[in-house]
Amino acid sequence: MRIYIEEDYVSMSKKAALIVASQIILNPKSVLGLATGSTPTGMYQELIEMYKSKEVDFSETTTFNLDEYYGLEREHKSSYYTYMMDVFFKYINVQKNQIHILNGKAQNVVTECLAYEELINSVGGIDLQILGIGANGHIGFNEPSKKLNVTTHLVQLTEKTIQDNSRFFDRKEDVPREAISVGIATIMKAKKIVLLASGRNKAEAIMEMTSGYVNTQVPASILQTHSDVTLIIDKEAGVLIESV
Numbered sequence: 001m002r003i004y005i006e007e008d009y010v011s012m013s014k015k016a017a018l019i020v021a022s023q024i025i026l027n028p029k030s031v032l033g034l035a036t037g038s039t040p041t042g043m044y045q046e047l048i049e050m051y052k053s054k055e056v057d058f059s060e061t062t063t064f065n066l067d068e069y070y071g072l073e074r075e076h077k078s079s080y081y082t083y084m085m086d087v088f089f090k091y092i093n094v095q096k097n098q099i100h101i102l103n104g105k106a107q108n109v110v111t112e113c114l115a116y117e118e119l120i121n122s123v124g125g126i127d128l129q130i131l132g133i134g135a136n137g138h139i140g141f142n143e144p145s146k147k148l149n150v151t152t153h154l155v156q157l158t159e160k161t162i163q164d165n166s167r168f169f170d171r172k173e174d175v176p177r178e179a180i181s182v183g184i185a186t187i188m189k190a191k192k193i194v195l196l197a198s199g200r201n202k203a204e205a206i207m208e209m210t211s212g213y214v215n216t217q218v219p220a221s222i223l224q225t226h227s228d229v230t231l232i233i234d235k236e237a238g239v240l241i242e243s244v
């Protein structure tokens with residue numbers, strides 16, 4: 001695992017954007033796995049600037065988002081569909097039919113999950129997976145659990161995640177209790193993984209996921225067994241680990 005500890009959120013975002021842009025420049029048909037949440041927003045802004053200055057072209061790129069709240073329609077202001085459109089997709093030239101986001105209103109969740117897995121496989125899997133991390137060590141919406149070796153599935157959100165994500169909703173009661181998430185097994189099949197973390201509230205999770213031990217109670221710790229993972233974190237998120 002490569003670990004970059006950056007001065008601040010801005011330099012973390014710039015470094016991540018450079019990695020994504022390089023991936024697309026080297027292979028314009030790349031398949032990206034994308035994350036939501038507050039952490040990758042700066043990276044998306046950097047990529048938008050690179051697109052505007054014609055440094056990168058997304059016209060042949062395919063994207064798969066990690067997760068979506070279960071029960072939220074796409075148009076809901078706090079859905080991850082809305083986030084991706086508002087924060088990134090509406091500013092770049094990715095083709096609409098190349099964007100894939102799980103449907104939080106799917107009638108049959110099992111069918112939705114299987115179809116998503118099949119779609120990912122049909123394009124040859126994820127070339128570059130971007131991840132954030134929850135304060136409890138979750139990746140995507142894969143919460144601490146006894147069993148992590150799962151593909152795309154329905155997740156019961158923990159109280160901690162509901163509390164943390166309530167800042168994106170008018171009231172805590174409005175946060176869905178379930179989500180659909182690409183599973184850890186699917187994430188682990190990505191050829192490259194870049195995980196971003198910013199802020200002191202992620203420091204414990206970062207320390208535990210780099211401890212040398214895999215612990216299903218810290219889902220991100222399994223990334224230590226992947227052959228191509230890059231961690232880009234700011235100083236506050238890295239405060240509990242040695243710089244490498």
Ligand SMILES: O=P(O)(O)OC[C@H]1O[C@](O)(CO)[C@@H](O)[C@@H]1O
Nearest residue numbers: 036037038039131132133134140
């Ligand atoms: O970047 P944030 O907002 O701290 O969120 C961290 C993580 O939480 C999620 O948004 C899900 O709760 C993940 O997709 C993300 O990686």
